[in-house]
């Protein structure tokens with residue numbers, strides 16, 4: 434049975450959402466069609482036609498997602514936690530204390546036993562194999578596999594690609610990563626290509642926005658290839674700073690290739706909104722909360738601040754303040770606006786911000802799988818149900834933090850579960866260094882066929898929220914032991 438506040442809210446929504454429609458209908462009924470037509474003069478009709486023509490000519494072209502393909506990580510790259518810990522023991526610069534710390538973190542990280550690390554990280558001592566050549570090898574394996582899959586899936590040939598946008602935060606060689614792709618696929622010599630680096634985990638959604646913008650200036654019907662990945666190989670931290678050991682435990686291999694177009698032919702999703710929020714201006718805590726630096730011994734790593742959860746929550750708040758008006762029904766917007774005004778007007782009165790009910794706007798949420806505590810925080814902030822964060826938790830468990838590609842693994846999860854329907858809206862939320870929180874909204878035109886090949890095809894039958902409620906427990910002093918699952 435529904436509780437009274439919920440019932441009240443349903444009634445409130447009905448009243449507010451019907452109010453506008455009722456007002457318009459009343460005005461039209463009072464005037465009557467004959468009266469409306471008699472009010473119109475030729476000059477009105479001409480102005481309306483001119484305004485409509487100008488609008489049609491200037492409005493941005495609609496952009497569609499033809500399809501996407503996530504790197505289907507090879508089982509050979511699987512890194513059970515015991516192996517990971519064994520490898521850290523063979524890194525001479527890492528102390529026993531750091532090894533114990535990482536064992537503890539891994540056990541509670543929400544990552545499962547099937548996440549993948551690049552080939553170089555499977556050798557001992559790992560740091561000796563983190564070379565530029567091995568980084569290129571990892572990049573090529575991940576990205577070429579995803580692009581090959583995408584081209585096969587869509588039947589689009591490489592010469593139909595007019596725009597290429599790639600983001601990879603920490604690996605930025607020359608020739609650039611987009612040059613590697615242009616060279617491999619023999620893409621057009623006048624391709625508009627952009628290589629984003631250093632932009633963190635939210636850059637995948639920035640790439641989507643950038644591709645959308647570039648598609649406005651190339652011939653209609655052109656295709657934009659968007660590639661989002663993080664190359665793990667060169668980023669193995671060998672020091673003992675706890676905040677810098679965290680990324681070793683969380684980040685794993687992954688990548689996605691997505692094809693966008695201004696043509697709706699064979700498209701599977703329509704791009705509805707891209708909303709970017711940057712909270713680093715004048716806020717050093719936010720700016721430094723994911724920070725590449727050297728520790729006192731000169732070892733380079735990524736320092737993840739303990740404040741990250743709070744900062745991610747605040748930047749999400751800023752992002753939804755801009756997203757809300759675009760996607761929420763009037764009733765939710767009104768409550769949100771009232772709470773905003775009340776909070777501003779009565780600063781001392783500790784009024785909690787109103788959290789809109791996003792299930793009214795979206796059927797599926799794909800929240801960047803940054804870490805277990807991050808998902809927990811966002812679930813709490815947005816008051817989401819376990820089902821609404823399921824794709825995020827499952828992706829973290831099965832693939833780890835794959836950085837900017839993680840929302841795509843989540844979209845693939847929803848599709849592999851057969852939950853996507855025509856007309857469903859999907860909200861992708863990315864956040865990362867800067868500090869940035871970005872959102873992309875898609876509307877499904879054509880769900881994927883149920884049993885297609887994809888990153889979840891071999892495991893979806895055994896994936897469910899219930900299977901990840903416990904955390905794998907590794908015995909730090911016994912690397913040979915098989916980790917057990919603590920439920």
Ligand SMILES: CC(C)(COP(=O)(O)OP(=O)(O)OC[C@H]1O[C@@H](n2cnc3c(N)ncnc32)[C@H](O)[C@@H]1OP(=O)(O)O)[C@@H](O)C(=O)NCCC(=O)NCCSC(=O)CC(=O)O
Pocket residue numbers: 537538541542543632633634635675676677679683723737738739740741802803804805806807834836864865866
């Ligand atoms: C790592 C965890 C799974 C640990 O979970 P726990 O339930 O054990 O939580 P906990 O907070 O008690 O942490 C356990 C121990 O780790 C320490 N600890 C936790 N976070 C730390 C940090 N950032 N720096 C230093 N130490 C840290 C705690 O002090 C504690 O130590 P002691 O027990 O000694 O007191 C969780 O904290 C988590 O998910 N954190 C978020 C990870 C994160 O920042 N992800 C975003 C990646 S960046 C990204 O995705 C975007 C981008 O790169 O752009």
